[in-house]
Amino acid sequence: MPVQLNRYDNSWYKTGRSAFVRMLWLLTSSLFVQCNWHPVSFLRVLLLRLFGAKIGKGVMIKPGVQVKYPWLLTVGNYTWIGEHVWIDNLTKVEIGNHVCISQGAYLLTGNHDYKKTTFDLMVKGIVLEDGVWIGAKGIVCPGIRCCSHSVLAAGSVATKDLSAYMIYSGNPAMPLKERVMEKA
């Protein structure tokens, strides 16, 4: 049975906002958030909050950051979101405290049931717990939980949950070694 994308039906999926608000966000993001012409983190945080994102204190958001739906994003305190990070949150993405998402990283929440001729949409959230580090150009797949202080190396692809205080690398990412913290 071949795929028939004309029979695709995602009418059950709700973004949580009207088409008008989504277009307004797209325009706002394009001009002031995803843009590269200004470095003002505070403005990005402000606009994301205005569109419903829950963002803690001391959060730094760099130029080029793209967020699909701010109202589905939660960010804790003292977290960094680097240049050109793409949070493609069709559903909830929860980012904890003291998390570093390095430049060019990508969080993916959408999938399709490739066995179905209707190619049904499947969305699964992502959780990045406290102290997690997603390396530059890292990719986190749908439904993944990166447990406390886990690390995904630059350019790696997380296809399974990352265990606490473990470092992963490669495509798909495999455990490399433990993250042993020094005493302060």
Added chain:
Amino acid sequence: MPVQLNRYDNSWYKTGRSAFVRMLWLLTSSLFVQCNWHPVSFLRVLLLRLFGAKIGKGVMIKPGVQVKYPWLLTVGNYTWIGEHVWIDNLTKVEIGNHVCISQGAYLLTGNHDYKKTTFDLMVKGIVLEDGVWIGAKGIVCPGIRCCSHSVLAAGSVATKDLSAYMIYSGNPAMPLKERVMEKA
């Protein structure tokens, strides 16, 4: 013998359009196609067709899509081209019906003869047959044919042809399992 890029000669290579048309396309694409400020798929399809792309019915093209030369692009019916997909078609790229190219995927058609001091350009087209799914941030290398209903997993790199109804993942992508379709 060292490489000497000052001796590079791609005068044999023809884009198929004048420098003026190419500049006009670059500007048009920058403002209305590759841009992120509007979500109107129809406008993107219209402009690509205006510059010579053959695009079927029911095709969806998302914001951020970059096409090198529209006049070298063929897209069938009911195909989806996701956000920030980059179709870098120095030569013909043929995309079939009911194909899904997910967000951030990259189709590469240019290569160089690295054995030559003149680093000669080599271009090879790409074919994505009906029902193919290129996962998010996937990369398809020059000359690759993705046969009917093959799947490239998110973040994977296709360096060889993909067999029909097979799922590939990794860098380089290796066959993972068969894509068994359910009866409708």
Added chain:
Amino acid sequence: MPVQLNRYDNSWYKTGRSAFVRMLWLLTSSLFVQCNWHPVSFLRVLLLRLFGAKIGKGVMIKPGVQVKYPWLLTVGNYTWIGEHVWIDNLTKVEIGNHVCISQGAYLLTGNHDYKKTTFDLMVKGIVLEDGVWIGAKGIVCPGIRCCSHSVLAAGSVATKDLSAYMIYSGNPAMPLKERVMEKA
């Protein structure tokens, strides 16, 4: 001991230019360098030089190229920097003669000491020697030297130095075969 990004201190790190110059560069880059709307390599070279980059003759810089700090960039003669190449140079990046950095490649110079609760910044330069080819969407990690005429395949991640006249591929990149040059 958990990570505490509020205790992060990079006051020792100097960009080498005032905040005003950095903002001016960000704006200039956004409008005329990193932008996609014009193909004029000469303008990009000119602006990079104006902000302190040392760039040789016959250098080609394509649309979408992003350079963090031009004053920390050195490029030799007859080198190509492809579309959407991202030179994220927090410290010196030295690119030799006749180097090809293909489209979408990424040079990373920043790292963090993940064992420290203060997540200290660590910067390490990158050197691309003469005749090197970084393939499309390739990633070069901090501190890496790509020796003369080494090649990184498309989509690969260089985590160690690349030996002269050797071809590497994969994530992490492993030596594949020798680059045997033909006589001219």
